[in-house]
Amino acid sequence: MTKVTMSVNGKSVSGEVAGNTLLVDFLRQDLRLTGTHVGCDTSQCGACVVHVNGEAVKSCTMFAAEAEGAEVATIEGQAAADGTLNTLQQAFQDYHGLQCGFCTPGMVMSAAALLKENPQPSEAEVRDYLEGNICRCTGYHNIVRAIMAASGQQVPAVAAE
């Protein structure tokens, strides 16, 4: 076991982890931050996306020990302290960007990383950036619309309509 210390959603946390402890297990089991989901555990679905030092990563494919000293952001840190959703989260709600909600934490974290890098993405850029985030419910259109709306752009009429 080794001791790790990192900042999670702005709060310093530490814990004892084994070499093979995944970051997602540290977040979910040690810190009880269960908003980050495990959909596949094989690096495919993106339900586990969090930010490490500002970059989107799949927390099922990173060891907790590798996050020593890092700034980690999860879905739990996105809303304001009083529970008010941030712009992106609110847009997911307004545009029905979720159904069962299982993929949503990863979708929101990926989308937040995209908008930081590219504040006004085109629809094609949004779809391309979400390549590693799989949703079994929505068919993606409303997720894309939510992200376009959150970036202050006109919401495209999508192909299926």
Place this chain on the structure above:
Amino acid sequence: MYSFDIERPTSVADAVAALGADEALALGGGQTLIPTLKQRLASPSKLVSLSGIAEMKGVSQDGNTLRIGGGTTHASVAREAGAFPALAALAGNIGDPAVRNRGTIGGSLANNDPSACYPAAALGAGAMIVTDRREIAADDYFQGMFATALEEGEIITAVTFPIPAKAAYMKFEQPASRFALVGVFVSQGDAGVRVAVTGASEGGVFRWSAAEEALSGNFSADAISGLSLPADDMIADLHGTAAYRAHLVSVMTRRAVAAAG
């Protein structure tokens, strides 16, 4: 996963020393190794993480040579290798953004997956693989599927690319995995014309010498319009037959030449 310790050295020398231990394995971005460990296909006693080694990160240019640290992520190469646009584009199209934020060039080349993108760039541009103990020309480095010239415990510390006058990489993507069903990297520069093919052969990445010869006289898609490869040693799986892959090699080579201009 079996259990193991993780060490995080901050210099190449310390990493090499740590890798001297029995059954120790290097950890790059973990985007291939962690899934492998989860399947219990490897049982290292210890992982030596390379992610804390600053001297292995970053992109720098010296004249016509681009040097990329072995621990540089695909995302950094996509952002910082603007002097070699075909390489930056290749890196920016590996997997998805989260994979690109962790996966490294050294890990990709050490792994030498038969469908990976970077091996095509290294072979197709005539790169040098720089390790903690020597420099290996790409032509000598790749030794078949998942096989390389690396010795046990040897670390790729950097890769140097001569920047070609013209180059392009064309990948026909396997849509589920995002790896190359077939990918072709072509370049024309001081070392002549090189054509490297990934995803297609049972022998891993290879140079298509007949196409190189034809393109040397006339660097245009027309020069290779009649050329094709035998399907004998091509990969056949549920995504495509050997004949389909052989055909794709010709098509992707022509597209790459056209894109390289």
